[in-house]
Each structure stands twice: as C-alpha cells, then as structure tokens.
Amino acid sequence: MTQPTQASPTPSDAASDLPSLPRRRGCPFDPDPEYARLREERPVSRIAFPSGGSGWLVTRYADARAVLADPAFSSRLSTGSPHVRRTLIPLPEQALPGALLRLDGAEHRSYRRPVIQAFTVRRVQQLRPRIQRIVDEHLDAIEHTARRSGGAPVDLVAELALPVTSLVICELLGVRYEDRATFQGLAGRLLTIDITPEQAAQARLELGAFLSDLVAAKRLDPGADLLSTLIAQADADPDGPLNDLALTVLGSLLLIAGHETTANMISLGALTLLQHPEQLAALRAEPALADRAVEELLRHLTIIQFGLLRVATRDTAVGGRAIRAGEQVVVALPAANRDPDLGRGAGPELGLGAGPDLGLGAGPDAVGLRPDLEQLDITRPPTAHLAFGFGPHQCLGQQLARAELQITLTSLFARLPALRLAEPLDQVPFRDDMIIYGVHRLLVTW
Numbered sequence: 001m002t003q004p005t006q007a008s009p010t011p012s013d014a015a016s017d018l019p020s021l022p023r024r025r026g027c028p029f030d031p032d033p034e035y036a037r038l039r040e041e042r043p044v045s046r047i048a049f050p051s052g053g054s055g056w057l058v059t060r061y062a063d064a065r066a067v068l069a070d071p072a073f074s075s076r077l078s079t080g081s082p083h084v085r086r087t088l089i090p091l092p093e094q095a096l097p098g099a100l101l102r103l104d105g106a107e108h109r110s111y112r113r114p115v116i117q118a119f120t121v122r123r124v125q126q127l128r129p130r131i132q133r134i135v136d137e138h139l140d141a142i143e144h145t146a147r148r149s150g151g152a153p154v155d156l157v158a159e160l161a162l163p164v165t166s167l168v169i170c171e172l173l174g175v176r177y178e179d180r181a182t183f184q185g186l187a188g189r190l191l192t193i194d195i196t197p198e199q200a201a202q203a204r205l206e207l208g209a210f211l212s213d214l215v216a217a218k219r220l221d222p223g224a225d226l227l228s229t230l231i232a233q234a235d236a237d238p239d240g241p242l243n244d245l246a247l248t249v250l251g252s253l254l255l256i257a258g259h260e261t262t263a264n265m266i267s268l269g270a271l272t273l274l275q276h277p278e279q280l281a282a283l284r285a286e287p288a289l290a291d292r293a294v295e296e297l298l299r300h301l302t303i304i305q306f307g308l309l310r311v312a313t314r315d316t317a318v319g320g321r322a323i324r325a326g327e328q329v330v331v332a333l334p335a336a337n338r339d340p341d342l343g344r345g346a347g348p349e350l351g352l353g354a355g356p357d358l359g360l361g362a363g364p365d366a367v368g369l370r371p372d373l374e375q376l377d378i379t380r381p382p383t384a385h386l387a388f389g390f391g392p393h394q395c396l397g398q399q400l401a402r403a404e405l406q407i408t409l410t411s412l413f414a415r416l417p418a419l420r421l422a423e424p425l426d427q428v429p430f431r432d433d434m435i436i437y438g439v440h441r442l443l444v445t446w
C-alpha cells in the first residue's frame with residue numbers, strides 16, 4: 001500500500017457534485033468506456049453511488065489487488081448504503097454466521113475452511129467425467145428437440161447453461177434437481193439490481209427456509225454430498241462454528257454462487273466466441289486452447305459487472321489517495337482486468353493446474369510490452385486476472401467454474417460446427433439489469 005500524496009476531499013463534498021458509478025455500456029461486450037478514462041486519469045476517484053452517498057472507485061489492477069488483499073479493508077459492510085450493496089454483489093443484509101462474503105479474518109476462515117476441500121483442483125478433476133456426461137446429455141437433448149421441431153431456434157441459456165451448472169452444484173451439495181425452479185427463481189430475484197429491500201428480504205427468507213428444510217431432511221437421511229458432510233462435522237463438534245444457521249447461510253451461498261455465475265459465463269462466452277469467428281476457428285482447430293480461451297473470456301467479460309465493495313476499517317491510502325476509516329471502496333474488476341499493467345504477478349495463484357507450456361509468467365513483462373487488454377485474444381498466455389476476485393475472499397468455486405466452462409464450450413462448438421445466432425445481436429437481451437452480467441436468452445440455430 002502506497003503512502004498518501006494527496007489529501008482526499010472532505011466528507012462534506014456533496015455526493016451530487018461527484019460523477020456517478022459508471023454503468024452505461026457502449027458495446028455490450030465492454031464495460032462503460034468511462035472506466036478506461038478514469039484508470040488513466042484518476043485511478044482512485046470519488047464517486048456518487050446510485051441511491052446517494054459517496055465512496056471511492058478503484059480502477060487500476062495493482063490498486064485493486066492491494067485493496068482486496070489488505071485487512072484494512074473489510075467485507076463487513078454495516079455502514080454501506082443498501083443500494084450500493086445490491087448493485088455490486090447480492091450480500092446478505094447482516095453478517096450472519098456462515099455468510100462468507102460478509103465476514104473478515106478468523107471468523108471468515110472458520111467457515112471457509114470446512115468447505116474448501118470440496119473445491120480443490122484435485123476434487124474438481126475427479127468431477128470432470130461427470131460434468132462431461134451432463135453436458136453431453138444436454139447436447140443430445142438439444143439436438144433431439146431441434147430435429148423434432150424442424151430446426152426451431154434453441155435458447156442456450158435455458159437448455160444448456162442453466163441446467164448444466166444447476167445440476168452440477170445440486171449433485172455436489174445434495175440439493176434435489178427437481179427443486180431447480182425454486183432456487184433458480186430466487187437467484188433471479190436476488191440478483192436483480194432494482195429489487196426493493198422488502199422483496200430482497202422476502203427472497204432471502206424463502207431461500208433460508210428452503211435450505212433449512214434441506215438441512216433438517218439431510219440430518220435424518222444423509223447422503224454422499226457436501227451438505228451431509230458439513231452437517232456431520234457440525235454434529236461431531238457442537239462447540240465449532242457450524243451451527244444450523246451457519247449451514248443454512250453457507251448452503252444458500254454455495255447454491256446461488258454455484259450456478260448463476262458460471263451459467264452466465266457459459267452463455268456470454270459462447271456468444272462472444274460467435275462474434276469472433278476467427279478466434280472460434282482457432283479454438284476448434286486446437287481444442288487444447290480451451291484453458292487459455294476460458295481464462296481470456298473470464299478476464300475480458302468480467303461478469304461481476306460493478307465489482308466488489310469494501311469498507312476501510314482505519315485511515316489508509318490507495319494509489320496515493322488518502323482513504324478515511326468508514327469510507328467505502330468499489331473495486332472495479334472490469335476496469336482492473338483491462339489495465340495494460342495486468343500481467344505482472346502471473347503465477348501459481350492462478351491455480352490452473354497447467355504445465356509450463358501455458359507460458360505462465362512469460363507475460364508482457366518478459367518482452368517489455370504493454371499488451372492491448374481491450375481486445376479479446378484467446379491465444380494470450382493466461383493473465384493473473386481478477387474475475388474471481390483476489391485475497392481471502394477469492395472465489396471458492398473457481399476450479400469448478402473453469403472445468404464447467406472448458407467442458408461446456410468445447411463440447412458445444414465441437415458438436416455443432418454450424419452453430420450461429422438465431423436473432424440479430426441488437427435483439428439479444430443483455431443483463432444490464434442484473435448484478436451478474438450475461439444474457440437472459442441466447443437463441444441459436446445450426
């Protein structure tokens with residue numbers, strides 16, 4: 001963390017005089033162009049939040065990493081404006097036991113530790129054949145439906161992305177797939193930007209009840225799944241952190257985070273590749289490029305579209321700007337992931353399980369160039385991007401997401417070589433209204 005060189009504006013600065021959080025995309029595949037300007041000219045800048053109040057916007061890669069790794073910035077956002085919280089990430093209102101996204105330090109670790117084993121590279125490697133079977137079955141069904149309907153367009157969100165990711169997390173957690181309408185509907189409501197506090201509270205109540213019934217049922221009739229394992233751990237250690245409330249909150253997070261994010265990356269990733277036929281042709285010609293393609297799509301599209309929110313717990317500084325205790329900081333992941341300085345620090349934390357042939361660490365620094373990260377380039381050596389966050393809260397399910405993306409995208413394009421969009425791009429409903437970006441529908445034909 002650098003020392004302050006400029007005094008921050010006083011708290012009396014009227015929020016109305018400040019620029020607002022940039023939220024207007026020009027091109028649907030790129031963030032608001034204002035982010036690039038701010039990153040160059042005012043990388044740590046004061047902004048007004050959509051429903052009042054103000055805070056800081058961090059747009060450079062190095063500053064973003066510094067904030068996310070620094071314990072001076074907390075995820076306990078008790079002072080946050082509710083609208084900002086909703087805009088950025090679907091945080092629970094209170095820092096409840098098990099609410100990983102809202103806890104810090106030892107308390108956060110006490111809930112993260114019991115689940116981390118289920119998402120390691122090795123565990124995900126073991127899941128790959130099952131994920132492949134699920135994807136193949138859904139592609140069979142898609143082909144079958146299209147044949148029977150005489151070639152009517154198919155919606156890849158409803159028929160592939162959502163079912164595959166939902167089924168995988170259901171099997172892993174031990175949730176009945178028959179209940180998907182319930183939890184997918186709740187996720188849809190909770191991730192809508194303009195949900196009212198009352199609607200959000202109601203949706204959280206319903207999700208809590210759904211998970212708490214499941215915990216009770218699994219205690220009586222355990223299975224070979226993560227929730228049953230966590231219940232057994234909790235029951236074996238009554239003084240440990242995992243009580244029934246924590247199990248319910250943790251289960252809700254895993255269920256929602258485990259399907260909605262990756263489903264959106266699959267659909268938006270597929271659409272992006274269709275818009276870049278030369279890169280899609282390269283991927284088809286060399287399926288071993290799948291790892292790189294997925295990393296590049298994650299970086300380029302950064303679907304946590306407004307970034308992450310933290311609050312300063314003490315007076316500190318970021319990028320030479322003084323930040324006072326209690327001030328909120330938005331880490332603009334989409335801006336940081338296009339910073340030409342991204343590429344420094346690529347290393348094992350990527351956790352790709354990749355060999356040296358991927359050229360990790362042989363990034364732009366090695367040749368002294370600043371790469372053009374505005375462009376999509378699926379042949380680029382993987383970068384240490386921030387699409388999964390950074391620091392203690394870095395995405396727990398990132399290896400699972402990578403496996404699902406690699407398998408689904410390669411299988412889709414191998415199985416349907418003539419795949420194309422079935423409606424004009426300007427008719428595609430992009431998710432500007434949601435915390436997690438993507439498309440609501442992706443009609444394709446072949």
Ligand code: HEM
Pocket residue numbers: 075100101102112253254255257258259261262265303304308309386387388389390392393394395396397398400401
């Ligand atoms: C492409 C897909 C995904 C993206 C882009 C993504 C993104 C992220 C990001 C940016 C964070 C950090 C939040 C913060 O620092 O405040 C995060 C945390 C988390 N993600 Fe993911 N995620 C994805 C898939 C998944 C999957 C498949 C799971 C599986 C269960 C998952 C579970 C979690 C959990 C539990 C956390 C909280 C970790 C903590 O606070 O310790 N995510 N994710």
